Amino acid sequence: MTLPELLELNFNGHSINDFIAEVNTIADKTEKHPALKDFPEYFTPPEKLREKAVLLVQLRDASASGDRDKKAEKMAAWEDTKLAVIMNGKHITMLSLHRNDPSILLNTGYKLKQKHIAKPTSSSSTDLLAETPGLELRYMQSGSGPIVGAFTVIITKAKNRASTELQMSDNPSDESSWNSQGIYAKSRIEYKGQPSEKRVYFRARYHQDGGVSPWSPVVNILVL
Known part of the structure; x- marks a missing residue:
């Protein structure tokens, strides 16, 4: 059995300028992604991706005059950066499958493979992008009363197992x-x-098929 292709990892049709822009986007998204904080040794972290993008810009400009050696360096750096981005995408795919959490695939800078996006069935056709989650905040309790510095966020969802971003x-x-x-x-x-x-x-807001819903009304709590 092969690893499912959940993210678009074919960059062969990109121009070098489009590829550089996509690498920088992936770096920015990786830096902010809550599930991508601890990296395995084969994963290229955001700052290294940006360094590779900067090198590609330099070699692209240096080879513009037709210098064959610089062009060869550019092509080698391009292939090296493609491999780094593909390996990162494979890691994100494996992490999503391991945790059984498709929301990890969202907001990564990678495009989703459209044929793998689950479509709502007739029995569960709620359009989450037109809805907002409900939020409730409750103090955590012990036998002697509320626990100092502790509370619970309760999300009421329009659909079971919906992916909800919390801020x-x-x-x-x-x-x-x-x-x-x-x-x-x-x-x-x-x-x-x-x-x-x-x-x-x-x-809070929903994430669905690469889109997001409006933010829910804001709720607040005074921490005890």
């Missing part, structure tokens, strides 16, 4: 303050050891 902020009016907490298939996320007497805000 948190301490200043919701500042868009740059929103931090991704990950993309979840589960509906309960526990927070412990949070700073006391601090109010935190949450919002």
Whole structure:
């Protein structure tokens, strides 16, 4: 059995300029992806991908005059960078299959293989991109009462196992303050050891087939 092709990893039809742009996009997305923080030794991290993209720009310009040696260097660097990007994509595919979490394939900079995207069935035809998740925040309890610095985020979903992105902020009016907490298939996320007497805000949105829904209404809780 071969590894399923869930991501588009064929870059042979790209011009060098398009390929360089895609490498930089993949590097940026990798840096922000919540599931891509610890890399195996064969994985090329974002800063190394950017270095490869910079080298390709330099060799592209240096070979523009027709220098055959520079052209050969450019082609070798191009193939080396393709291999690095393909190996990263294979790792993301394996991680998604290992965790049984297709949301890991989203927001990676890679295009999804369209034929592998599951289509809604007639019995489950909710268009998640027209919906928003429901959010509720509850203090975690012990036998003696609420636990200091602990609370639970409860996500009410329009469809079972929907992929939901969660963000948190301490200043919701500042868009740059929103931090991704990950993309979840589960509906309960526990927070412990949070700073006391601090109010935190949450919002969520669905991910489906490479698209995203609007953000949910913001909810907040004062950490005990």
